[in-house]
Amino acid sequence: xxxxxxxxxxxxxxxxxxxxxxxxxxxxxxxxxxxxxxxxxxxxxxxxxxxxxxxxxxxxxxxxxxxxxxxxxxxxxxxxxxxxxxxxxxxxxxxxxxxxxxxxxxxxxxxxxxxxxxxxxxxxxxxxxxxxxxxxxxxxxxxxxxxxxxxxxxxxxxxxxxxxxxxxxxxxxxxxxxxxxxxxxxxxxxxxxxxxxxxxxxxxxxxxxxxxxxxxxxxxxxxxxxxxxxxxxxxxxxxxxxxxxxxxxxxxxxxxxxxxxxxxxxxxxxxxxxxxxxxxxxxxxxxxx
Amino acid sequence: xxxxxxxxxxxxxxxxxxxxxxxxxxxxxxxxxxxxxxxxxxxxxxxxxxxxxxxxxxxxxxxxxxxxxxxxxxxxxxxxxxxxxxxxxxxxxxxxxxxxxxxxxxxxxxxxxxxxxxxxxxxxxxxxxxxxxxxxxxxxxxxxxxxxxxxxxxxxxxxxxxxxxxxxxxxxxxxxxxxxxxxx
Numbered sequence: 489x490x491x492x493x494x495x496x497x498x499x500x501x502x503x504x505x506x507x508x509x510x511x512x513x514x515x516x517x518x519x520x521x522x523x524x525x526x527x528x529x530x531x532x533x534x535x536x537x538x539x540x541x542x543x544x545x546x547x548x549x550x551x552x553x554x555x556x557x558x559x560x561x562x563x564x565x566x567x568x569x570x571x572x573x574x575x576x577x578x579x580x581x582x583x584x585x586x587x588x589x590x591x592x593x594x595x596x597x598x599x600x601x602x603x604x605x606x607x608x609x610x611x612x613x614x615x616x617x618x619x620x621x622x623x624x625x626x627x628x629x630x631x632x633x634x635x636x637x638x639x640x641x642x643x644x645x646x647x648x649x650x651x652x653x654x655x656x657x658x659x660x661x662x663x664x665x666x667x668x669x670x671x672x673x674x675x676x677x678x679x680x681x682x683x684x685x686x687x688x689x690x691x692x693x694x695x696x697x698x699x700x701x702x703x704x705x706x707x708x709x710x711x712x713x714x715x716x717x718x719x720x721x722x723x724x725x726x727x728x729x730x731x732x733x734x735x736x737x738x739x740x741x742x743x744x745x746x747x748x749x750x751x752x753x754x755x756x757x758x759x760x761x762x763x764x765x766x767x768x769x770x771x772x773x774x775x776x777x
Numbered sequence: 778x779x780x781x782x783x784x785x786x787x788x789x790x791x792x793x794x795x796x797x798x799x800x801x802x803x804x805x806x807x808x809x810x811x812x813x814x815x816x817x818x819x820x821x822x823x824x825x826x827x828x829x830x831x832x833x834x835x836x837x838x839x840x841x842x843x844x845x846x847x848x849x850x851x852x853x854x855x856x857x858x859x860x861x862x863x864x865x866x867x868x869x870x871x872x873x874x875x876x877x878x879x880x881x882x883x884x885x886x887x888x889x890x891x892x893x894x895x896x897x898x899x900x901x902x903x904x905x906x907x908x909x910x911x912x913x914x915x916x917x918x919x920x921x922x923x924x925x926x927x928x929x930x931x932x933x934x935x936x937x938x939x940x941x942x943x944x945x946x947x948x949x950x951x952x953x954x955x956x957x958x959x960x961x
Contacts, residue, residue, distance in 0.1 A: 513961035
């Protein structure tokens with residue numbers, strides 16, 4: 489499945505980040521985080537209008553949150569406590585997936601259904617986005633926002649400090665239950681734009697299609713009925729693969745221009761051959777007579 | 778049709794019609810534009826792109842060799858790997874068989890148009906082997922997931938490449954089904 493393999497970053501003094509990641513698997517970091525947060529019975533505070541939440545943790549839990557790449561640490565001067573900002577998918581994953589925090593809004597604890605409703609009303613596409621997020625997280629991939637790359641998420645094989653993300657993830661809902669959403673990748677300009685954007689940052693475009701059989705999206709129970717289909721879209725460069733079966737190329741912009749240049753060269757080549765033939769036959773003709 | 782037009786463009790082939798009169802480029806282009814014989818501009822451009830690079834390209838449903846090859850014909854489809862064949866062909870009996878086949882073909886969006894082999898000087902039309910990949914031409918919209926699954930199931934085993942042509946710019950895409958590994 490590895491197209492070009494993970495791109496591990498280089499550590500100081502030649503530290504081997506791949507080995508470091510292997511020695512500390514993400515699953516155990518997340519498990520440690522889960523038990524630590526559960527024990528503290530922490531409550532995240534959801535913002536009224538938006539999708540984000542803040543969570544106050546102790547320093548040891550802060551380290552675990554950072555190592556598991558959840559949330560963003562907020563600067564503050566409070567001693568002994570660290571505040572984190574969590575995105576909608578992260579909050580719901582910690583609440584519903586890992587079951588290690590509670591969530592409140594306006595000082596009132598929310599039930600699972602209330603939290604789901606709040607997040608769905610803040611963002612229409614929350615069901616499929618969360619399904620995709622939890623699908624990847626449950627396989628121990630690190631998932632962060634991919635908006636800066638024109639994607640929904642980016643997926644890392646381990647912590648972003650150790651490895652570059654391999655996939656730019658676009659989530660596509662499929663099914664009547666998702667209503668008249670403007671799904672992505674329905675027209676060529678969008679698909680090729682996503683492909684080019686991901687290629688320019690050396691990521692493979694991963695399309696997660698979230699499909700539902702008959703299932704209402706009004707409660708988190710629908711999550712079990714949703715199915716995630718994984719597909720990559722890659723560009724195949726004909727010029728590069730003539731010798732043997734080769735891997736699709738991530739970097740494609742230059743190759744398209746080369747394509748046109750090559751065709752011009754071929755035409756010119758024929759012109760030269762023709763001209764040469766004509767000239768040599770004229771020369772032969774002249775020498776003979 | 779595509780090979781003939783390709784060679785005609787290269788100036789390597791003179792096409793003669795039933796009355797043994799030369800068929801000019803204008804008429805050939807007209808036939809392509811009308812979608813005659815199941816050939817379209819997009820399909821031709823994809824064909825041309827691959828042929829220029831030395832790939833061995835054939836129509837998916839058309840066999841490499843015809844049962845009746847009249848003697849005296851220089852082989853109608855010289856699939857030489859450098860594409861620079863200078864042979865002349867005649868549009869007669871053997872071609873009529875091809876056109877009958879092509880007329881019968883349907884060109885839907887998600888049906889392979891071409892079978893392609895990597896450049897290979899030892900390629901034999903009598904025993905071509907399994908194609909390296911099949912090419913499906915894509916229409917005005919990206920293919921939906923269920924159509925992709927359907928076409929993959931039908932032609933299982935052989936890799937599929939999907940070709941999108943935009944103003945002469947030929948792009949090949951792979952829509953590979955994957956399963957992300959569960960990480961440790």
